[in-house]
Amino acid sequence: MAEDGTVTLYNNTVVTDAKKIPFSVKSGLAQMLRGGAIVEASTLNQAILAEEAGARCLVISEPNRGGIPRMPDPSIIKEIKRAVSIPVMARSRVGHFVEAQILERVGVEYIDESEVLAIADEDNFINKHNFRCPFICGCRNLGEALRRVREGAAMIRTQGDLLGTGNIAETVKNVRSVMGEIRILNNMDEDEVFAFAKKIAAPYDLVAQTKQMGRLPVVHFAAGGIVTPADAALMMQLGCDGIFVGSEVFENCSDPYKRLRGIVEAVRHYNDPHVLVENSCGLEEEMAGLNVSEERMEPFGEEGA
Helix, strand or coil, X not given: CCCCCCCCCCCCCCCCCCCCCCHHHHHXXXXXXXXXXXXXXXXXXXXXXXXHHCCCEEEECCCCCCCCCCCCCHXXXXXXXXHCCCCEEEEEECCCHHHHHHHHHHCCCEEEEECCCXXXXXXXXXXXXXXXXCEEEEECCHHHHHHHHHCCEEEEEEECCCCCCCCCHHHHHHHHHHHHHHHHHHCCCHHHHHHHHHHCCCXXXXXXXXXXXXXXXXXXXXXXXXXXXXXXHHHHHCCCCEEEECHHHHCCCCCHHHHHHHHHHHHHCCCCHHHHHHHHXXXXXXXXXXXXXXXXXXXXXXXXX
């Protein structure tokens, strides 16, 4: 996985420079987020509230203004970075390596090549080995996850609901798919791994490494529809290393801090029923604005996670 940092740049005038940073360093930086909640924020107030509630990292996004979703305005990123002390992540469109170059130059600690935004390149993902920043990429199954790792992703985000409906069903389905395929792989004879790697269209060496480790070779988070402490604990008990919390937790809510704090505590204490009960009490009013609408529910798209 390009441990020596030797990569082919896009062209001779490329803005970024990998500086021969080994993949192990990038994956180590992603490991620092393990066991925490990464919270999406689109305003300075949301970012400050998320930090106070215990978020491990922030994902900066543009406010929903309609049109084609793109990377956030660099000025918003700079403003939030000056105000908070936790790491900041920003999204680039799938395949849009120039957006990634801009985000790296702005100084974000992590870049999310996100299918939540519009897709810039339908056939090619960013060559993430060309960048100093660790990258996060989405998946719905083990094959997608390992293909993204081969491209240089230091964290995998199993993605569910993309529409902010608060529906966790798609996330549960995809997390169970990844975990189920890993369990199948763990029970395989060594001779069967070659055929399995071909079947899921993943690099054999990464499939073998996954079998040896009994898990993905990088940090594994879940995202989409996680809006209650119970949702967060469910993802953790299914085997994820952490969660992404969408900006919907701030919407239609009289006390977003209480809701977000409950989710953060549920991630930290996902096996403690007493903590889960305490943080789930009194959230009925807080969840009133998150009702699933049939009109907003659409199937997850094809390859592009």
